[in-house]
Amino acid sequence: MKEVKVAIIGFGTVGAGVAENILKNGEVIAKRTGVKLVLTRIADLDITTDRGVAVPKELLTTNAAEAIESADIVVELIGGTTIAKKFILDAIKAGKHVVTANKALLAMHGEEIFDAAEKAGVDVCYEASVAGGIPIIKALREGLVSNRINRIYGIMNGTCNYILTRMENEGADFDTVLADAQKLGYAEANPSLDIDGFDTAHKTSILASLAFGRWFGMDPVHVEGIRGLELADLQYADELGYRIKLLAIIKLIDGKVQMRVHPTLIPKSTLLAGISDVFNGVMVEGDTVGQTLFYGRGAGRSATASAVVADITDVALNIVNGSVRRIPAFRPGEQFDEVVSIDEAASRYYLRFMVKDCPGVLASITQILAEKSISISSLIQHERRDADGVVPLVILTHKAVEKEIRSALGEIDTLSINHSPVKLMRIEDI
Structure with missing residues (x-):
């Protein structure tokens, strides 16, 4: 059986989940694919804290360069847009394939990263960067490849969806529910990235780029969050037959692209309106297939790890079958260049x-x-x-x-x- 070496940079919640998944289900993956994934290094500044997963001590290192050198596939899970970008570009320069869940980095610097990968002849995969365990990237790149994408609607932040669901169901105000979400670990101590809409906006930029064949970056995305949303508005929306969701809206209208993120009233009768609590949902409308809905856990250790390991497996299969860059991470399409302002x-x-x-x-x-x-x-x-x-x-x-x-x-x-x-x-x- 062929082996492919894998190194992880970042041993936080998701990194620990990825390591656990490979160690626990490696045999299952090998039986299904004929490829054995071999963990070579796990790099993190902190290699002493217990992550709840039994990892051989010889795999742990504080040296990211050592991890990159040891592997065929480098998995970046540290987040951020500075040192993470350096590690990814270092890995690409060294001829290593890359898997990442870093939505902010891709939204802001995706074009540079994908250009580097094309020149180096390596794969970059990023399924976990959007909607956690929901395979929406793969669906857009492969499953819906024969479709022109007309529109995408996404509920893609579990923290916001949890807050809105509880406000609606319990008649609670925003600040009270946010405080509870922080206590339960659904919201960060500084929740701005989530509740002000930027997390969803990063994902919106990535999906729009896949749908419309141009790397847009963040500037064209209009962003509003749910901070300070009043209970009265949810109650009036309910009376009028709507629910309020923090919605990503991506549309192609008359050859022009719209990208927006904001609280939105959507009819209660729709499947998308029924997505509640910490769950995510993405509706994609293609000109051939019509409307499709993807639903599942959009964050968390296990759901995100599932998407990351799926990417690792895809790249491993490409390597052993000599089909690297079979489906590039991003390929320009019809090039819709005009973006509609809000x-x-x-x-x-x-x-x-x-x-x-x-x-x-x-x-x-x-x-x-x-x-x-x-x-x-x-x-x-x-x-x-x-x-x-x-x-x-x-x-x-x-x-x-x-x-x-x-x-x-x-x-x-x-x-x-x-x-x-x-x-x-x-x-x-x-």
Whole structure:
């Protein structure tokens, strides 16, 4: 049986999971593929802390260069965009194949890494960088290769989905649920990367690049998170037949690409709206296959390790069968070069006003909307009011261009009837 040598750089939660998976299921992989994966080194600055997996001590090292030298495949799992980039480029320069789960690095420097891999004739695989254990990268690169991708919708951050699910189910406020998520380990002590939308944005850039044949980077991705989302908005969305999700939206419309991440109202009747708790879901619409939905655990030691080891196995099979770069990590496609800014994007909108309960309020708001050619599809105004006589007014619009909505809201915010800035969220009628 042929052997392929594997080294891991980064022995944290995922690195430990990858090592455990190879040591535990190596025989199963060998029987299924005819290739034996042999761990040669595991490199980390800390090689003394117990990771809950029995690893032979001779495999552990603090020297990443030693790990790179020892292997055919180098697995980068330290994260970040500085030293991780150096290790990956060092490995590629040394003729080693690379597997990584580093979404931020790929979103920001993917083009440079893939160019280096092409010149060196090595594979770079990154299934675990998007949606953990869900094989969405493989689906886009292989399973849907005969399709032009029209749109992708993704719920791709378990922390945010957990928070939104609990707020909706328990009627709890954002800060309370976030604090619980931190205690349970679902959210970091500094949760900004998750709740401000950047984690999802990194994944959005990667998927858009695979779908549309151009490495976009991060600049064109519009990003809004769920920080400070109010319970009232989830309750109004529910009343109107929607759920709010932090949604990645990737679209091709008239040959132009849209990439956005923001809290979004989606119909409760859709399968995507039913994805709850820490789970992820990605819906891909191809011109031939139609809509497909991929669902599963998007993070965590075991789910991510499963995706990493699948990549290692793919690369190992390429090596032993002499088919390296059979499917390159990224291959330019039809090259859709024009990216639509958020100002030019069209959507339906959820608008919540806090207004004084007095005659003419609704007429003033609808008049300004009408002047911007923005029509109303639904409206809610309950009788409850606070001590100042302020009541919530919720309006759903028909499709409108973002800059026109923003212009209208700018005018409405100046009216004396408006008690606080308007709450705006977008609607996707999936």
